[in-house]
Amino acid sequence: MSETPPDLTRPGVSRRGFLQGSSAVAGSLGMAVGAAEAQQAEPSADARTIALTVNGTRRHVTVEPRTTLVEALRDTLGLTGTKIGCNQGQCGACTVLMGGTRVNSCLTLAVMAEGTEIVTVEGLADPTGDLHPMQAAFAENDAFQCGYCTPGQILSAIACIEEGHANDAVEIREYMSGNLCRCGAYPNIVAAIEQVRDSEQG
Amino acid sequence: MAQTINTRVTRTDARRKVTGAATYAADEIPAGMLHGALACSSIAVGTVTSINTSVAEAEPGVVAVYTHETLPDYKTVKGFYAGGPGSASFWPMEGTEIRYAGQPVAYVVAETAAAARRGADLVEVSYEEGESRIHMTPDDSFVVGAGEDSDGMILDQGDLQAGLDSAAQSVDMTFTTPFQHHNPMEMFAATAEWRGDRLTVWMPSQSVRTLRAGIAGAYGLPETSVRVISSFVGGAFGSKAGITPYTMLTIAAAKGVGAPVRLIVTRPQMYTVATFRPESEQKFRLGADAEGRLTAFEHIETAQTSQFDMVVNAGTHITRAMYACPNIRTEQRLSRSDTNTGGFMRAPNEMQTFWGLESAMDELAWKLEMDPVELRRVNDAREHPTEGVPFSSRSLMESYDAVAQSFGWADRGREVGSMTDGDWLVGYGCATATYPTNILASNARVRMQASGNAYIALAAHDVGTGTYTIMAQVAAARLGVPVEAVDVVMGEASFPVAPISGGSTTAASAGSAVHDGCMKIAQQVATRVSAMSEGPLSGVDPAQVTLDDGTLRGPNGQSQSLAEALSMLPEGEVEVIGEFRHPALTNELVAATFKGGYGTAGPVTPDFAMFAFGAEMAEVHIHRYTHEIRVPRLHGAFAAGTWLNRKTAHSQLLGGMVWGIGSALHEVTETDSARSRFLNANIAEYLIPVNADIREVRVEMLEEQDDYVNPLGVKGIGELGIVGTAAAIGNAVYHATGTRLTSLPIRMSDLVST
Ligand code: FES
Ligand code: FES
Numbered sequence: 001m002s003e004t005p006p007d008l009t010r011p012g013v014s015r016r017g018f019l020q021g022s023s024a025v026a027g028s029l030g031m032a033v034g035a036a037e038a039q040q041a042e043p044s045a046d047a048r049t050i051a052l053t054v055n056g057t058r059r060h061v062t063v064e065p066r067t068t069l070v071e072a073l074r075d076t077l078g079l080t081g082t083k084i085g086c087n088q089g090q091c092g093a094c095t096v097l098m099g100g101t102r103v104n105s106c107l108t109l110a111v112m113a114e115g116t117e118i119v120t121v122e123g124l125a126d127p128t129g130d131l132h133p134m135q136a137a138f139a140e141n142d143a144f145q146c147g148y149c150t151p152g153q154i155l156s157a158i159a160c161i162e163e164g165h166a167n168d169a170v171e172i173r174e175y176m177s178g179n180l181c182r183c184g185a186y187p188n189i190v191a192a193i194e195q196v197r198d199s200e201q202g
Numbered sequence: 203m204a205q206t207i208n209t210r211v212t213r214t215d216a217r218r219k220v221t222g223a224a225t226y227a228a229d230e231i232p233a234g235m236l237h238g239a240l241a242c243s244s245i246a247v248g249t250v251t252s253i254n255t256s257v258a259e260a261e262p263g264v265v266a267v268y269t270h271e272t273l274p275d276y277k278t279v280k281g282f283y284a285g286g287p288g289s290a291s292f293w294p295m296e297g298t299e300i301r302y303a304g305q306p307v308a309y310v311v312a313e314t315a316a317a318a319r320r321g322a323d324l325v326e327v328s329y330e331e332g333e334s335r336i337h338m339t340p341d342d343s344f345v346v347g348a349g350e351d352s353d354g355m356i357l358d359q360g361d362l363q364a365g366l367d368s369a370a371q372s373v374d375m376t377f378t379t380p381f382q383h384h385n386p387m388e389m390f391a392a393t394a395e396w397r398g399d400r401l402t403v404w405m406p407s408q409s410v411r412t413l414r415a416g417i418a419g420a421y422g423l424p425e426t427s428v429r430v431i432s433s434f435v436g437g438a439f440g441s442k443a444g445i446t447p448y449t450m451l452t453i454a455a456a457k458g459v460g461a462p463v464r465l466i467v468t469r470p471q472m473y474t475v476a477t478f479r480p481e482s483e484q485k486f487r488l489g490a491d492a493e494g495r496l497t498a499f500e501h502i503e504t505a506q507t508s509q510f511d512m513v514v515n516a517g518t519h520i521t522r523a524m525y526a527c528p529n530i531r532t533e534q535r536l537s538r539s540d541t542n543t544g545g546f547m548r549a550p551n552e553m554q555t556f557w558g559l560e561s562a563m564d565e566l567a568w569k570l571e572m573d574p575v576e577l578r579r580v581n582d583a584r585e586h587p588t589e590g591v592p593f594s595s596r597s598l599m600e601s602y603d604a605v606a607q608s609f610g611w612a613d614r615g616r617e618v619g620s621m622t623d624g625d626w627l628v629g630y631g632c633a634t635a636t637y638p639t640n641i642l643a644s645n646a647r648v649r650m651q652a653s654g655n656a657y658i659a660l661a662a663h664d665v666g667t668g669t670y671t672i673m674a675q676v677a678a679a680r681l682g683v684p685v686e687a688v689d690v691v692m693g694e695a696s697f698p699v700a701p702i703s704g705g706s707t708t709a710a711s712a713g714s715a716v717h718d719g720c721m722k723i724a725q726q727v728a729t730r731v732s733a734m735s736e737g738p739l740s741g742v743d744p745a746q747v748t749l750d751d752g753t754l755r756g757p758n759g760q761s762q763s764l765a766e767a768l769s770m771l772p773e774g775e776v777e778v779i780g781e782f783r784h785p786a787l788t789n790e791l792v793a794a795t796f797k798g799g800y801g802t803a804g805p806v807t808p809d810f811a812m813f814a815f816g817a818e819m820a821e822v823h824i825h826r827y828t829h830e831i832r833v834p835r836l837h838g839a840f841a842a843g844t845w846l847n848r849k850t851a852h853s854q855l856l857g858g859m860v861w862g863i864g865s866a867l868h869e870v871t872e873t874d875s876a877r878s879r880f881l882n883a884n885i886a887e888y889l890i891p892v893n894a895d896i897r898e899v900r901v902e903m904l905e906e907q908d909d910y911v912n913p914l915g916v917k918g919i920g921e922l923g924i925v926g927t928a929a930a931i932g933n934a935v936y937h938a939t940g941t942r943l944t945s946l947p948i949r950m951s952d953l954v955s956t
Contacts, residue, residue, distance in 0.1 A: 045262070066316050075315065080229035081222015083436070085387045086469040090886040093387055121222035131220065139216035142853045146666030147219030148387040148436025154220060177892040180885065182387045182437050183666050184860025185853060186896040 050114045054079065055123025063110040069103075070094040072110035073120060081121040081151050085180070092179035095152035096120050102159035121151035124158075133199060134158050137192035145183035153179045157193045166197045206679040210849040213671045214685065215434075215664065224434045227404040228391035228466055235393065236265055238452055238465035239318035241308040241325040242474060243300045246540050246878035247334035250298040250307060250327060258310060258324035263317030266459050267325060268309040268451075270295045276454035277420035281543065282444050283511040287416035287798065289444035289477055290543035292510040295451065300329065301509060302542045303336075303879040304474025309451050311459050315466065336878035338506035338537035340483045345535050346514050354519060355534040359588055362487075365498030365529030369489025371569040372498065377486070377558035378945040381506070381871040382479040383472070384547050385885055388436020390472055392452040395462035400427045403453065404464075407432040407693075408443045409702035411661050414695035415798025416445045417453065430695040435665040435703075440546035441476050442665075443704050448475050473883035477545030478871065480506035480513055484558030494572050494580045496527035499587075503555060504535040511543040512536055517555030520638060522588050523811060524559065525581040530588055540878050546704060548858070549921040552637060553865055553928070557946055560633035560929030565942060568618075574632055574933070575602050575611065578817075586811035594810035595908040597841030598634060601817040604839035604902050605632075609819040618940040626823040626832075629938025633926035635838065638805030639812035639917040641784045642701035643792045644711040648677060648719030649777035652769035656681055656688045658719075662700035662712045663693050666857075667920055668850030669708055675846055676713045676914065680720035681764055682752010698779060702800055706918025709846060711782050714912040719780025724749035724764060726776050731767045738762040784912060810910050814917040816840035818859065818926050822934040829953040832897075833863055833931060839902035842917040848903060855901045855923040862927020863899075864891045867947050 049062045054077065061076050070087075073079045073096070082105060085093030089107040096105045097119040124132035131139070134154050144150040156179045160166050165175035172190050181189065218224040243250075255267040268274075278293040280286020294306040310321035346355045366372055386406075393404040401423070407413050407430065414430040421428075435442060448467055456463040467475055482505040489498035501521045507513040518532035547553075567574035582599050585592050606612070614630040615621040621628035646660040656677050664670050674688035681688075691697065700712045728747035731739045731754075739747065742756035755761045768774060783792060784803060791801030805812045821835040838859055845851050868889035872881040882888045901923075908915045932943050935953070943952055 064314070064316065067314070068316075071315055074229075075231065078231065079222075080225070080231070083226070083387075084228070084389060084466065086389070086885050087466075088469065088884065088886075090469070090884060091387065121220075125221055131217070135220035138220050139212055142213065142216075142849050144219060144666075145668070145850075145853050145857055146387065146435060146437040146664075147215070147224055148226060148666075150219050151222050173894040173896070177894040180387065180890060180892060182385055182439075182890060183853075184857035184891065184896070186860065186891070186893045187856065187899055188853065189893065 050111055052110070052113055052118060053116070054118045055120060061110065065109065065111060067110045068106050069096070069108040069110045069113050070105035073105065079120050079122055083148055083151055085149065092156060093149050093152045095156045095179060097155055097159060100162070102156050119155065121154060124154065133196050134192070137195045141188045141192040141195065143188040143192040144185050149179060149181045153181065153189055157189070160193060161197050161200065166193055169194065206675045206685055208845050208848065211671060211675055211685055211847050213668055213850060214674050214690070215670045226388055226434045226436050227393060227406045227432060228464060230393055230404045232393065232395045232462040235462040235464055236311050236313060236459060237315040237318040238455055238463045239310045239322040240306045240448065240465070240467065240471055240475065241310065241322040242471055243303060243305040243307050243327070245300055245329045245331045246303040246336065247332040248300050249330045250300060251330050252328045253308060254326040255308065257326065258321040261317065261321050261324055263313045264310060264321040265313065266311040267321060268455055268458060269307065270297055273309060273454050274458045276450065278450055279416045279420050279445050281511055283513060287412045287445045289446045289545060290508065290511055294447050302474060302540055303877065304471060306447055306451060306475065309455050311455050311463055334540040334878040336539055336541060336873045336875060338481060338504070338539050340504045340537055343504045343535040343537035345533060346512055357522065357530065357532045357588060360529035362498050362500055362529045362531040366487060366489045369497045370492040371566060372487065372489040373562050373565045373569065374487045375562050375565060375944065377484040377561060379482045379554040379557055380946060381481045381873065382547060382869045383871050383888060384439040384441035385888060385890060386437030386439055386441055389469060390448060390467040390476060391465060392449045393462060393464035394453040394456035396457050399423060401453065402429040402431065403449070404431050405449060406435040406438065406442050408438045408663055408665060408704050410663065410693060410695040411699060412702065412798045413445055420450070432663060432693040435663055438665040438703065439548045440550060440704060443546060443702060446476050469885055470883040473871065473880045474542050477543060479547035479550065480544035482506065482554045484555055486558055486562040488562055488566050490566055490570060494570050494577045496525055496581050498529045499525065499527040500531045501559065502533040502535065504537055506544065507536045507538055508541050508543040509538050513544045515546065515550040517551040520551050520636065521555050521559045523586055523813065524634065524636065526583040526587055548861055549637065549924045552921065552925040556633065556926045557928045560926050561932050564631065564929070564933040564936065575606060578602060578634060586806060589806045589811055591806065591809060591811050594812045594910040595843065595906055596813065596815055597904055597906050598815040598817065600904055601815055601839040601841055604904055605817045605819050605837050608839070608900060608902055609837040611819060618937060623823060625826045627826060627938040629822050629934040629936065630819065631930045631933025631937055632817060632819045633929035633933060635816035635818055635840065635922055635926040637706055637814050637918065637922040637925060639710065639814060639911050640705040640707045640805065641786060641803045641912070642707050642711045642801060643787050643795045644700045644715040644782045645698035646700065646712060646715040646719050646780045647698050647777065648716060648723060648780050649775060650681055650723050650764065650768060651775040652765055654683045654687050654765045656683055658688060658690045658716060659697045660692055660700040660712055660715065661695055661697040662708050663703040665703050667703070667708065667854060668847055671850060672709055672713060672846040673716050676716045677720055679751070680717060680749060699796055701795065705802060706920040710912050710914065710916040710918055713846065713914050713916060714782035715780040717780065717913050718782060719778050721749060722778040722780060723776045724754060726778065727764060727767045728754055731762070731770055734770060737770055739767065782912065812911050812917070814840065814842035814919060814922050816922055818930040820930040820934045822931055822938055824935065824938050824953060829950040831867060831948065831950060835898045836863065836927065837900040838923060839904055840919065840922055841904040841906040842919045842922060843906050843908040843911060844915040845903055846916060851903065851919055852901050854919050856899055858921060858923020859899050859927055860891050860896055861924040863895065863931070865924065865946060866928040866931040870947050
């Protein structure tokens with residue numbers, strides 16, 4: 001899988017400049033000042049560096065035990081395709097595949113993902129840019145409006161077929177009900193999944 | 203040239219949306235960004251007596267904890283209902299006063315989102331708690347502006363009492379609707395970055411220009427110093443229209459810490475830091491003669507509002523446009539309680555009122571022993587019943603006839619409880635949908651090159667509505683190029699003026715500006731090539747040249763493609779500003795829009811009343827023993843002028859109908875009356891339809907021509923689909939069970955006695 005690594009070296013504000021302009025309290029002295037610098041700087045005492053394999057690429061990230069997978073993906077690795085819709089396990093917007101299984105990445109600690117294969121929406125299209133069949137089917141069936149739930153829906157939909165839970169529309173609706181869509185694109189989402197299922201069988 | 207209008211075009215931003223490349227506000231991570239978090243009040247009314255921030259400040263990773271005493275350079279703006287851009291008139295963290303539960307009391311900045319949230323949890327606030335009440339009290343309500351400028355808030359036409367007295371049948375019913383929250387999937391977020399006196403704000407917005415004007419005004423900055431960016435919006439539904447406290451707090455906090463700050467409001471906090479759909483009461487008295495013709499129509503709407511704003515969503519202005527009746531009386535009332543200020547939520551005037559009106563019409567039909575579709579037919583108005591102007595177009599009965607056909611209305615059993623399916627009671631119900639056609643001024647920059655590429659820029663937004671795509675389609679159709687050759691940029695306040703993405707106005711108003719831009723390009727090119735000594739249009743009168751699918755045509759059959767004509771110009775391209783100024787837009791309205799406000803004309807103009815119409819039919823199944831309610835089928839037929847994109851328009855109507863099912867069966871913000879708080883402030887306990895709740899939803903899109911509304915003949919459809927759905931479902935419940943429901947949402951417990 002091809003992946004452009006996020007630019008972790010882009011300049012953050014200098015620590016000195018930051019402190020001059022701020023009313024920072026003593027507790028923050030000596031701390032990293034932002035997401036982009038989090039890896040190079042010295043974060044909190046119980047932070048640790050782990051290896052995450054995301055979309056086929058192994059990356060080292062420094063996280064705290066409480067850092068969730070979604071925040072590690074978005075804020076540390078810059079993979080913002082994965083969305084946060086509730087941050088409490090209720091909506092499925094943050095769905096990614098972990099070891100081939102769909103998980104809510106807001107309910108998964110980053111450290112739990114060490115040693116597993118993570119797939120996010122950025123890792124679905126092939127290196128030449130051809131869309132994954134599920135991405136193409138979502139586009140063609142207009143299986144979204146605002147697109148915010150879409151990365152989670154697509155990963156969930158891929159897993160739904162993979163799990164063998166896409167035998168008919170009733171089953172698809174049931175097994176896709178962990179992914180909320182406030183735009184109400186559900187019938188089109190079901191149509192997209194049926195289309196991919198049928199083409200895989202065909 | 204393939205047809206590009208009134209056809210199914212895949213969204214031009216589809217690829218970005220399915221690959222994760224579409225950037226929503228919280229996806230922008232400026233270098234050195236810190237994270238914000240809000241701490242909110244646990245009481246509804248009272249005073250903050252002290253705030254201890256030391257524990258929070260000692261938390262590793264926390265950079266700053268701001269309170270009303272320490273937040274530097276915090277600015278506020280006037281509330282919308284006081285004529286400003288703000289979501290409410292009362293601003294938190296200006297002092298110690300608490301006026302609603304969940305009011306921000308402290309703002310924490312930290313190095314990670316987790317540390318910020320933890321810091322917010324650790325802020326210790328002491329209060330002196332006062333008396334509060336979360337629900338409105340219709341007995342203690344008032345008419346907005348009565349006495350001086352009532353603006354139609356009370357209307358009395360004919361003789362209501364005489365109409366009731368002469369009626370063969372009448373109904374007198376009171377309906378209620380609950381508090382509801384928009385709950386777009388994208389959480390509210392704002393990122394602010396100061397560079398000296400220049401400010402950039404990334405924020406999901408329905409009106410970037412309103413944001414910029416308001417923020418610049420508050421800080422006394424020229425608008426050119428403020429950038430507001432909202433490239434993609436993860437659903438809005440009215441919740442991202444005004445300037446909210448969380449935005450201004452984030453801007454101040456970023457200034458305070460001297461670094462960019464991003465705040466992602468938590469899902470529970472989303473219930474109190476922006477707006478919501480106020481609860482309401484809808485009283486109807488209808489009378490009809492033996493043939494069903496209305497003799498009396500009275501609607502009194504009372505809606506909740508906060509203690510410090512008057513949220514007027516004038517639903518009676520819409521209901522009284524529906525049916526012909528000589529004696530009409532309407533009244534628009536408000537009742538205050540202790541909440542943040544509510545606002546617009548998808549179909550803000552229509553959802554609640556059509557639950558009442560269309561349920562009352564159904565009841566009247568049963569009393570008259572009439573088919574409810576026929577009751578609508580005999581009362582179909584050709585002219586606005588209280589404004590005395592004709593409808594610019596009105597396809598209500600065409601919609602009923604189309605949906606009756608697709609739904610199989612003729613199979614409906616005549617009696618209550620006459621249809622069953624095993625252990626399920628089956629009912630059919632119908633209701634009218636409508637939405638006013640609102641008009642706003644708009645500009646759009648349009649550039650076309652000899653290569654056949656076109657570029658469009660305007661400060662409009664794509665909140666999921668397909669705006670990027672339909673703007674490209676309008677240009678492609680006029681300029682005769684493929685949709686893919688048109689590059690559309692939007693969502694930046696510095697682009698040409700476009701309307702707020704609200705009131706279902708963008709496609710019609712902004713689309714008409716793009717149309718005008720294309721016509722202007724044709725005119726300019728025709729003028730220049732006709733003055734040349736050579737070329738197919740040399741010497742023709744440019745005033746007589748027309749543009750037809752990208753081809754310039756002279757009066758005597760001369761023709762040249764626009765691209766070819768452009769290649770004869772040394773620049774190889776022409777750029778113009780397209781404008782849409784409907785004759786109904788007064789100078790004041792145009793000025794309001796150009797100042798960042800909302801200068802809306804319509805739906806009634808001196809010449810016409812402009813509305814889109816539709817009809818919906820629902821089949822419900824209610825389990826005989828468990829009373830479980832299912833909606834296996836919901837059909838709708840709609841007519842709204844020209845369909846620009848049948849694919850995205852279909853999704854908008856479908857999504858609206860799904861919202862209607864939510865309003866009918868799921869959605870309610872529960873309250874804790876003792877503490878005046880919203881209780882189920884999350885997206886699992888605030889029920890919205892999930893995939894398994896939605897079965898067959900069919901959308902029929904009828905052809906309709908309307909030459910008055912705008913040059914494209916387009917009426918807005920973002921809200922049409924939700925209107926009437928709840929009543930169609932409620933009416934089907936009545937047909938199945940004989941139980942007439944009057945409050946939303948409909949629950950199994952309402953049907954236990956059936
Ligand atoms: S963001 Fe993870 S389930 Fe909602
Ligand atoms: S497409 Fe908007 S939430 Fe699903």
